[in-house]
Structure formats: C-alpha cells, structure tokens
Amino acid sequence: MTLGFLAEALRGHPSIRGKLAIGAATAALGLSGSSFGRPGDDAALLPRKDGGFDLLAGEGFIPRFVAEDPWFAGWCGVMVNLSDIAAMGGRASALIDQVWAPSPEAARPLMEGLRAASEAYGVPVVGGHTNYGSAELGLAVTVLGHAAAPITSFDAEPGDVLLAAIDRRGDYRPPYDNFCAALDAPPERLRGDLDVLPQLAEAGLVKAGKDISQSGLVGTALMLAECSGVAITLDLGRITLPEGATLERWLRSFPSFGFLLAVKPGDVDAVIARFVERDLSAAPIGRIEEGSAVSLCRGEERALFWDWRAEPYLRPSISEPAHA
Template identity: 45%
Template sequence: MNAAEVLAAALLAVSAVQDKVRIARTYAPTGGVAQARTGAVPLGDDCAAIPDGHGGYLLFAAEGLVEAFVADQPWFAGYSAVMVNLSDIAAMGGWPTALTNVIWARDPADTGALWDGMLAACAAYGVPMVGGHTCYRSAARHLAVSVLGQATKLLTSFDAQPGEDLVMAVDLAGAYFENYPFWNASTTQAPADLQRKMQLLPEIAAAGWSGVAKDLSMGGVPGTLHMLARTSGVGARLDVDAVPRPPGAPLEKWLTSFPSFGYLLTSRDENTARILQKFSENGVAAAVIGQINDTLEVTLSYQGHTALLAPVGTSEMIMN
C-alpha cells in the first residue's frame, strides 16, 4: 500500500472515526427528519435550527459525556460539556443564550467536581447555566448538557457545493489534555480571548463569506468531513499535508483529535482569503485543506499519493 492508503486504513481503525462514518444509523428511527411545530427540521447538523417566526432561528443542541471520562476526569468533563455545546452553536453561525444539565450521581458530594467544571466554563465563556435535572443514588456518574442559542444567518452542514474550498480553522495555542485525544486550547486562555474567538463564525456568516461550517468533533478531521459530505450529498478531497498541526503532534493522533476550538468550513475562491485572514487576525490557524467535489467519496491525499477513506452515504461498513 502507498502512504495514503496506509494512513486511510489507520484512520478507519479508530473507533471514533468509524462512529462518524456510520452516523446515518443514528437517524434511521426518525426517517431522517424531526417534525417540529414550525415545520420539518432536518437532522445531521451541529444544532437543530428552528425558524423563530421573525426571520431568525432558535438553535438547540445537547451533548452527553462518555461515562469513563466523567468518572476519571469529572472537573474537565464538566468544563468540556459546556465548551462543546457552545462550539456547536458557533458552528451554526449563532450565539449562545443559556445551558441546562442532567446529572446522575451517588449523592450531592459526588457532583462537586462536575459542577465546578461546568461553572468554570460558564464563567469563561460568559454563558449562564439556568437549570436542569439531578438524579441521586446512581451507581455511576453521568452528565449531559444542552444549550439554547440564536442565529440570524445560518451556517449549516447541508449546503456544501462542488468546487468550494475546504477550510480548517483550529486554535493551536494549547496542549493535549493528559493522554486523551483532546486538544485543550481553552482552560489556559483569558475569557475575553475565548469569547472573541467564538464570535468569528457568526461574523463570517453575517458577512456572507461562507454558508457552511461544522464543528470538529470526536473522529477529528476525517470523521467530521465525512459527516459534512454526507449531509450535503457531496464528495470531498482532504489534503493531509495542508492540515494545520501543532509542532510535534503525531499525525494520526492529531487528525483524530477533538480540539476545543476547531471547525471545517467551505467557501468560494473569492471569499477564502477573507476567511483565512479573519481567523489569522484573531490568533487562529486556518488553511485550505482540500476541496468539495461531486464524487460522493471522501478521499485523502498524502505525500503525493491518494486513497479512498470512505464512500458517502454508507451507514454500515466493515472496518478492518
């Protein structure tokens, strides 16, 4: 196998990437859309975008945390639960309004570190935690957080078009959190800097430079790109050599990492330079890392070779 084929096989061996490639099975019971009072709300975006009747949108999303992570790192799990929800709102071109949580724990003392982490993130990003539900006498700790937001002009996962540039934006001013595949560029930054960076996506949407964005999530760049291609009904080429990467970060680990601030966007040639400059001026690394096409495949190029990562629209695949 050539270098690109070896890398593609290694990426597909990561369970988080497999989960994103197979994401369509999550929506199968609903038939692919969720019926809301305001009409059909398509599934597969970072948030549900519900028309508010005034020309804007109510944004709603939720995140559940992995049980082992909550058990081993309760403070950072609480912090991350807030952070990832706020990233989902930004990916839609919106701004957050408030958060709620659901906690399972043995007793009140068992929730202390979770609450400390959540409240630290709320303070850092300037978004209130307004309520939720707590279940005591649970054998293990569990945590889920939901978020409400608003948007005037949406960024979506449904509108990528062949011929557009694929742009990656990521905050490299951080470090890996212990041995986890989480790039933490949040807890060490000043609240003003965090809040400023979260405004960049809504500003790009308002300027009309892009109509497409997706939060880099578990599964990293390849998993997130596959989800974006699936919802838009397009293909994509990922140029691995162009991906912004921290010095010394192992390639496979970085490609499948979950950054605290990381997004994929698409744009036409005339707007790409504006987007790159916008991020650069605010301390965020950004680069063109590929292109959207009409192949209905996600491929990657690496060291002069090309390989298929996965076809688009396949919900069940055998991963070796």
C-alpha cells in the same frame, strides 16, 4: 506510513466509527436529514416567526471520561455545546445540565467544571435535572442559541475550498485525543474567538461548515460531505500539526476550537483574515468536488478514506444534494 495504511487505520478507529450510531438512532426515531430541524447538523435549526433561527443542541458524555476527569468533563459540557452553536453561525444564550451522581460530594468536581466554563464563556446555566441516587457519575448538557444567518452542513458545493480554522495554542489532555486550547485562555479571548463564526455568516462569507467533533478532522469532513451530497479531498501536505502530534492522531483529534468551512474561492482570503486577526490558525486543506468519496492526498499519492454513498455514515437521507 502510506496513505492507504493511514486511511485504513482511521476508518477503523473507535472515535470515527462511533458516529455510525447516529444513523441507527435517527432511524429508530424515524428521522432523516429532511425532518424538521435537519438532523445531521451540529444543532437543530428551528425557524422563528420573527426572523432568524433558534438553535438547539445537546451532548452526552462517555461515562469513563466523566469518572476519570469529572472537572474537565463539566467544562467540556459547556465548551462543546457552545462550539456547536458557533458552528451553525449562532450565539448561545443559555444551557441546562443533566447530572447523575452517588452524592453531592461526588458531583462537586463536575459541577465546578460546569460553573467555571459557564462563567468563562459568559453563557448561563439556567437549570436542568439532578439525581444523587445514581451508582456512578453521568453528564449531559443542552444549549439554546440563535442565528440570524446560519451555517449548515448541507450547503457545501463543488468548487468550494475547504478551510480548517483551529486554535493550536494548546496541548493534549491525556489519555484521550482531546486537544485543549481553552483552559488557560482569558474569557474575553474565548468569547471573541467563538464570535468569529456568526460574524462570518452574517457577512455572507460562509454558508457551510461543521465543528470538528470527536470523529476528528477526517470524520467531520465525511459528515460534511454526506450531508451536502459532495466529495471532499483532503490535502495532507497543507495540514500543519501542533508540536508533538503525529499526523494520524491529529486527523482524529477533537480540538477545543476547530471548524471546517466550505468557502467560495473568492472569499478565502477574507475568511482567513478574520481568524488570523485573533491569532487562530486558518488555512485551505482541501476542496469540495462532485461525487461521494472523502479522499486523502499527498503530492501524487491518493487514498480513499470513505465513500458515503457506498457505506453511509450519518445517513441524513437527503434525496438530492442542495446544489443539484
């Protein structure tokens, strides 16, 4: 497949185009990337008077996913929220859930998944909202955390190296593009892996990055580029695929542990070493540049995936890049 066809296929995929709804939602609420909490990041960044930052994030889940795999949906309710907090250089402290179901019996697998993940990651569910009068299952989960030295989506700068840190010791959980490496992992490994991110932030090694979300590696790169007001080129020749994955699917996959980080060239080896110590894959896969295009390259071949200035994605509406 040529890079042009690959870029076109990715641009039209529902998991990538689904993020366009964020811009419509923030516009309806009168929010922009300049608003309190900086919408467009993985979690709201809320300064504390005593130093550091509170982090607040939440996830709602596709009804079909919840109906077809309620236990895993419950697990993911915890997992993806903790990933958002880690992506911000933070540590999660508590979760609340919002559950709709026809009955307690119908909700049981979902609740069991929530409880199992809460216990595995060591972050308590402290309350929420439950309704057993709904016609079908529904789930949303909210998380509170704290960061001493945050990682944001707004601080990538031209000249930075783009690193991907991903746990590839898993497999796909059909029928979606969810690549899960968490269910069979010991709890101490799950907790220690997530803690690498705040450790890197506190050491001053990483200031910008994002959790690889449902829009996959390419969609996450686009969100990071738009929020920071930069261009990103992804070098597909440097992306290692897990066994059995095609390049197109991997570029839009949602890994249970996956982060894109913008790192200064002199810090690349130190950052990679932190992940390698925990048997996590980490490698440079691209570069941060001046401009607004997110492009794919492979050798001399190059194709435009998305230009956020010509076609806004999240619409964070920052008037000038932070690095300008």
